[in-house]
Amino acid sequence: MKKYYLMAPGPTPVPSNVLLAMAQPMIHHRTPEYEALFIEVRAGLKRLFQTTRDVVPFTASGTGSMEAAVVSTLSPGDTVLVVRAGKFGDRWEEIASAYGLTVVTVAAPFGATVPAEQVAHALREHREARAVLMQHSESSTGVLHDVKGIAAVTRPTDAILIVDAVSSLGIADLSMDAWGVDVVIAGSQKGLMLPPGLSFCALSDKAWGHVKTSRLPKYYFDIAAEHRAVVKNEAHFTPAVGIVLGLREVLRMIEAEGLANVFKRHERLARATRSGVEALGLELFAKANPSPALTAVVAPRGMDSEAVLAAYSSSHNITIAGGQGEMKGKVFRLGHMGHVGDFDVVTALAALEQVLHEMGYPVDFGAAVRAAQKVFAER
Amino acid sequence: MKKYYLMAPGPTPVPSNVLLAMAQPMIHHRTPEYEALFIEVRAGLKRLFQTTRDVVPFTASGTGSMEAAVVSTLSPGDTVLVVRAGKFGDRWEEIASAYGLTVVTVAAPFGATVPAEQVAHALREHREARAVLMQHSESSTGVLHDVKGIAAVTRPTDAILIVDAVSSLGIADLSMDAWGVDVVIAGSQKGLMLPPGLSFCALSDKAWGHVKTSRLPKYYFDIAAEHRAVVKNEAHFTPAVGIVLGLREVLRMIEAEGLANVFKRHERLARATRSGVEALGLELFAKANPSPALTAVVAPRGMDSEAVLAAYSSSHNITIAGGQGEMKGKVFRLGHMGHVGDFDVVTALAALEQVLHEMGYPVDFGAAVRAAQKVFAER
Numbered sequence: 001m002k003k004y005y006l007m008a009p010g011p012t013p014v015p016s017n018v019l020l021a022m023a024q025p026m027i028h029h030r031t032p033e034y035e036a037l038f039i040e041v042r043a044g045l046k047r048l049f050q051t052t053r054d055v056v057p058f059t060a061s062g063t064g065s066m067e068a069a070v071v072s073t074l075s076p077g078d079t080v081l082v083v084r085a086g087k088f089g090d091r092w093e094e095i096a097s098a099y100g101l102t103v104v105t106v107a108a109p110f111g112a113t114v115p116a117e118q119v120a121h122a123l124r125e126h127r128e129a130r131a132v133l134m135q136h137s138e139s140s141t142g143v144l145h146d147v148k149g150i151a152a153v154t155r156p157t158d159a160i161l162i163v164d165a166v167s168s169l170g171i172a173d174l175s176m177d178a179w180g181v182d183v184v185i186a187g188s189q190k191g192l193m194l195p196p197g198l199s200f201c202a203l204s205d206k207a208w209g210h211v212k213t214s215r216l217p218k219y220y221f222d223i224a225a226e227h228r229a230v231v232k233n234e235a236h237f238t239p240a241v242g243i244v245l246g247l248r249e250v251l252r253m254i255e256a257e258g259l260a261n262v263f264k265r266h267e268r269l270a271r272a273t274r275s276g277v278e279a280l281g282l283e284l285f286a287k288a289n290p291s292p293a294l295t296a297v298v299a300p301r302g303m304d305s306e307a308v309l310a311a312y313s314s315s316h317n318i319t320i321a322g323g324q325g326e327m328k329g330k331v332f333r334l335g336h337m338g339h340v341g342d343f344d345v346v347t348a349l350a351a352l353e354q355v356l357h358e359m360g361y362p363v364d365f366g367a368a369v370r371a372a373q374k375v376f377a378e379r
Numbered sequence: 380m381k382k383y384y385l386m387a388p389g390p391t392p393v394p395s396n397v398l399l400a401m402a403q404p405m406i407h408h409r410t411p412e413y414e415a416l417f418i419e420v421r422a423g424l425k426r427l428f429q430t431t432r433d434v435v436p437f438t439a440s441g442t443g444s445m446e447a448a449v450v451s452t453l454s455p456g457d458t459v460l461v462v463r464a465g466k467f468g469d470r471w472e473e474i475a476s477a478y479g480l481t482v483v484t485v486a487a488p489f490g491a492t493v494p495a496e497q498v499a500h501a502l503r504e505h506r507e508a509r510a511v512l513m514q515h516s517e518s519s520t521g522v523l524h525d526v527k528g529i530a531a532v533t534r535p536t537d538a539i540l541i542v543d544a545v546s547s548l549g550i551a552d553l554s555m556d557a558w559g560v561d562v563v564i565a566g567s568q569k570g571l572m573l574p575p576g577l578s579f580c581a582l583s584d585k586a587w588g589h590v591k592t593s594r595l596p597k598y599y600f601d602i603a604a605e606h607r608a609v610v611k612n613e614a615h616f617t618p619a620v621g622i623v624l625g626l627r628e629v630l631r632m633i634e635a636e637g638l639a640n641v642f643k644r645h646e647r648l649a650r651a652t653r654s655g656v657e658a659l660g661l662e663l664f665a666k667a668n669p670s671p672a673l674t675a676v677v678a679p680r681g682m683d684s685e686a687v688l689a690a691y692s693s694s695h696n697i698t699i700a701g702g703q704g705e706m707k708g709k710v711f712r713l714g715h716m717g718h719v720g721d722f723d724v725v726t727a728l729a730a731l732e733q734v735l736h737e738m739g740y741p742v743d744f745g746a747a748v749r750a751a752q753k754v755f756a757e758r
Contacts (some may be wrong), residue, residue, distance in 0.1 A: 008407050011620060019402040022621070026385055026393045026574060028698045059440050059576050061617040064599045098598040189617060195405060197438050197576045197619030217596060219477040220443045238440040238568060240576030241390060242401070242621070319407045 007312075007348050008321040009139045009294035009335035010167060011189040011196050014246070015253070018193060022246040029239055037248055038233045044251035045200065048169065048259065049184055051176040055202040056226050059240040062166035062187030063091065065199035068221035069162050069183045070095050072201075073210035074130055081106050081122050081159070083114045083134035083150070086141040087324045088164060092133040099216050104129065110141045110327065111287045111296075116149030129159045130210070137168035140324045142286045142296030142333065144172055151179045160207045166190060166199070167293045170254060171266045171337045182207040188243055190293065191262075193250050193338040198243040266292040269336040269345050272375035276349040276368035277334075280356065285331050293337040296323075298330060300361055305332040311355040318351055342376050386691075386727050387700040388518045388673035388714035389546060390568040390575050393625070397572060400628040401621045408618055416627055417612045423630035424579065427548065427638065428563055430555040434581040435605050438619040441545035441566030442470065444578035447600035448541045448562045449474050451580075452589035453509055460485050460501050460538070462493045462513035462529070465520040466703045467543060471512040478595050483508065489520045489706065490666045490675075495528030508538045509589070516547035519703045521665045521675030521712065523551055530558045539586045545569060545578070546672045549633060550645045550716045561586040567622055569672065570641075572629050572717040577622040645671040648715040648724050651754035655728040655747035656713075659735065664710050672716040675702075677709060679740055684711040690734040697730055721755050 006013050027033050045055035058065050074080070078101050082092045085108040096103045106122045108114040114134075123129060132154050136147050147163055154161040160182035165174050169184070170191030176184050182204040188194035201223055203211065211224050220237065229236040254262055270292040274284060277297050285296035299305035305322055306329055312318045323331035334348050349368040357363040385392050406412050424434035437444050453459065457480050461471045464487040475482045485501045487493040493513075502508060511533050515526050526542055533540040539561035544553050548563070549570030555563050561583040568575035580602055582590065590603050599616065608615040633641055649671040653663060656676050664675035678684035684701055685708055691697045702710035713727050728747040736742040 004404065006405055006407055011405050011407060011617065014405045019404070023398040023402040025383065025398070026390050026568075028385055028387050028390060028700075029575075030700075031692070031698055059438075060443065060599065061438050061619075063616045064439065067599045095598045098601075099596045187617070189405075195619065195621035196408075196617040197622065217478045219474045220439065220446045221599070222477075237442045238390065238566070238575040240440075240574065240619070240622075242574035243576065243619075313410070319410055321407075321409075 002317040005318040005347060007335055007344070008319050009333050009337065012193060012335060012338035014193055014195060015339045018246045018249045021249040022242045024245055027241060029235055029241055034241070035233045037244060041244060041247050041251060042230065042233065044255065048251065048254060049176050049202045050174065050178065051202050053202055053204060054227060054230050055200050056223050056230055057198055057200050057239065058221065058226065059197065059237065060199055061196050062164070062185065062199045064221060065185045065187070065201050066091065066164055067095050068223050069185055069201050070099060071214070071216040071218040071221055072223035073160060073162070073183070073207055073214050074101060075213065075215040076100055078102070078130040079104060079126055079128045080131045080133055081119065081126060081129050083119060083132065083145065085112060085114055085143060085145070086110055086135065086138035088135045088138055088140055090325070092164070096133065111143065111285050113143050113145050113289050116146050116153050119150050120153035123153060123157050123159060127157070129157070132159050132161045134161070134163055136163050136165045136174055137172060137291040137293045139167045139294060140327065142284070142291050142294050144168070144289045144291040146289070147174060147181060148179045151181050155180045160210050167337065168291070170262060171293045172291070173263050176202060180204070188247070191337050192247070194243055194246045197240045198247065266337060268375065269340055269342070270295060272342070272345050272372035273334055273336055273348065275371040275375050276345070277352070279367045279371035280352065280363065294333050294335045296331050296333045299332060303359060303361065304329050307359060308332045308355055311358055312351060315355065315358060316351045318348070345372055381696040384697040384726060386714055386723070387698050388712050388716065391572060391714060391717035393572055393574060394632070394718045397625045397628045401625040403624055406620060408614055408620055413620070414612045416623060420623060420626050420630060421609065421612065423634065427630065427633060428555050428581045429553065429557065430581050432581055432583060433606060433609050434579050435602050435609055436618065437578050437580070437600065437605065438576065438616065439578055440575050441543070441564065441578045443600060444564045444566070444580050445470065445543055446474050447602050448564055448580050449478060450595040450597040450600055451602035452539060452541070452562070452586055452593050453480060454592065454594040455479055457481070457509040458483060458505055458507045459510045459512055460498065460505060460508050462498060462511065462524065464491060464493055464522060464524070465489055465514065465517035467514045467517055467519055469704070471543070475512065490522065490664050492522050492524050492668050495525050495532050498529050499532035502532060502536050502538060506536070508536070511538050511540045513540070513542055515542050515544045515553055516551060516670040516672045518546045518673060519706065521663070521670050521673050523547070523668045523670040525668070526553060526560060527558045530560050534559045539589050546716065547670070549641060550672045551670070552642050555581060559583070567626070570716050571626070573622055573625045576619045577626065645716060647754065648719055648721070649674060651721070651724050651751035652713055652715055652727065654750040654754050655724070656731070658746045658750035659732065659742065673712050673714045675710050675712045678711060682738060682740065683708050686738060687711045687734055690737055691730060694734065694737060695730045697727070724751055
């Protein structure tokens with residue numbers, strides 16, 4: 001027996017009580033039972049998204065809700081600014097291009113973030129822009145963008161701010177209403193500790209205004225149509241009932257811990273992971289604003305990061321992630337989001353020490369763990 | 380304790396072994412474990428769809444794959460024929476209209492089917508048609524369309540035949556390759572006995588030809604892009620891993636029973652249900668070609684079918700379904716698809732006798748059950 005550990009930046013481990021909640025006998029989605037389930041989930045999602053507005057669910061992975069946000073708020077010929085500092089920024093460009101929108105890229109090197117001032121400048125240059133599309137946590141590079149700052153510069157313009165929070169919701173603070181974010185998108189398989197298959201869009205009043213005039217073609221991903229069902233505590237199309245059953249469970253877990261505590265826990269896990277990695281002489285890929293969701297690590301000179309992944313898997317039965325696109329072979333990524341505690345970080349770092357040693361890299365055994373322990377011992 | 384029974388025409392009951400398979404710890408979708416899972420599922424789906432071509436999965440409910448079939452094979456301005464004999468025919472019209480296609484409706488009254496000759500006539504009148512869109516089992520009225528006949532008349536034309544088999548796959552014979560069907564669409568929550576959240580498209584060579592020239596906008600529902608992942612035993616976007624784990628289990632169950640036996644079982648359950656219903660003096664809504672997936676029953680004169688539903692639920696904790704759209708209040712629907720056996724039909728009919736009696740309708744207790752038993756006793 002070699003215990004399995006899922007330590008990738010999503011999908012993340014699903015707690016056993018949630019797996020069992022989802023293993024309940026199937027219920028029909030047009031019954032009082034489903035209505036009661038949805039009423040609880042609908043209220044809980046608002047608190048999780050830190051908004052008084054409705055959160056609209058889609059039976060799809062996160063990319064589906066990214067597309068829903070675009071096709072439900074924009075019209076042919078519209079200009080959008082894409083904040084790009086990683087591979088998920090590319091996804092925004094691909095979606096916008098697929099629908100014939102004019103894309104203006106506001107970029108930073110991978111590993112860095114795009115400062116709010118750079119977005120403000122682009123908005124002044126492109127007064128016709130109807131939306132700013134960005135990631136909160138960019139999972140490909142491990143940085144966290146300044147959503148609050150970018151919301152502040154977008155707010156006075158005609159553009160809405162659409163934030164992919166797939167790998168930050170329930171992980172990093174994202175005060176949708178307080179910061180004036182217009183669309184927040186999330187998925188089930190990261191901070192929400194659920195299997196993939198459900199995703200979400202929450203919209204501000206300004207974004208609902210965009211919905212009214214939107215003329216891009218849409219059917220399944222029509223937020224307005226789905227919302228008409230949500231207000232009746234129903235679903236437009238047959239929903240992923242099993243995952244909704246699990247969602248009730250995780251929302252209760254998050255409420256019991258307290259959202260502020262959830263954010264603090266993730267910040268602490270991330271800080272401990274970074275300390276441990278640096279204690280081994282390794283370099284973080286994020287040059288500033290590291291994400292609390294994951295840590296991207298530059299493989300030591302001369303070492304293929306894919307070999308690090310392979311050793312984690314073959315020697316220790318642990319799944320981590322590699323680099324995507326141009327970062328393939330150069331970066332490996334450790335997830336610490338969702339159902340994760342201190343000793344998962346200890347495990348990930350202890351395994352890293354073993355892996356590096358196996359690969360012939362000089363390791364001071366215990367150094368990474370020691371650094372993490374010091375973080376955990378802080379008051 | 381009052382035992383719960385889910386007897387609606389989808390979602391359908393999920394077998395316990397499948398619920399438990401889905402309750403396994405989460406695995407990552409870019410691992411050898413997922414690849415092995417997908418290889419088995421990919422081969423099993425081909426046998427289930429009776430095709431040598433790949434079946435492309437989408438993390439979405441059935442409507443998502445209906446949209447995928449349209450946006451991935453057609454171009455702006457294209458004409459499509461919609462075979463309409465129920466509410467799901469309307470859905471084809473809505474999807475085609477949302478993308479600005481020209482819709483020619485080939486209709487039959489609800490409760491009837493559209494004969495192949497009527498489609499042939501429409502194809503002669505509309506030689507520009509690029510696709511024929513239809514349901515195999517029309518769940519709103521309980522009829523089964525003549526897919527084989529319609530495929531035969533569509534085959535010689537430039538149009539492709541796109542069949543919504545959401546409530547017929549694994550229930551009624553649909554020999555995709557042998558009959559020359561171009562696109563078959565299915566969902567997880569009917570004959571496949573899984574929770575909703577996964578759906579499928581399988582394409583013929585003729586349909587792949589349409590994909591090459593298709594210019595409708597698409598991203599998440601791009602069948603060509605998803606298929607490029609399928610051939611590598613991967614998923615383009617994070618898939619509903621939990622449901623895929625369950626899918627392996629149900630495919631094994633279906634293979635163990637044998638596909639021909641699965642069809643025979645459903646036909647027999649449907650025949651027994653119809654016999655029982657008619658033995659109580661009730662009228663079937665389907666005037667011809669009743670579907671083996673469900674039985675739609677006309678409520679007795681003066682009785683609101685919604686009250687039948689309510690009594691099933693409140694007195695017996697059984698979920699059945701009512702009429703949709705213009706059939707609301709007039710029709711109730713009993714599902715008998717997926718993980719269903721003889722004694723589920725006995726239960727549904729025994730409950731129907733009780734419900735009608737409670738509502739003051741004269742009932743010869745045992746009459747419906749007796750009629751079903753006679754069908755079950757046939758050799």
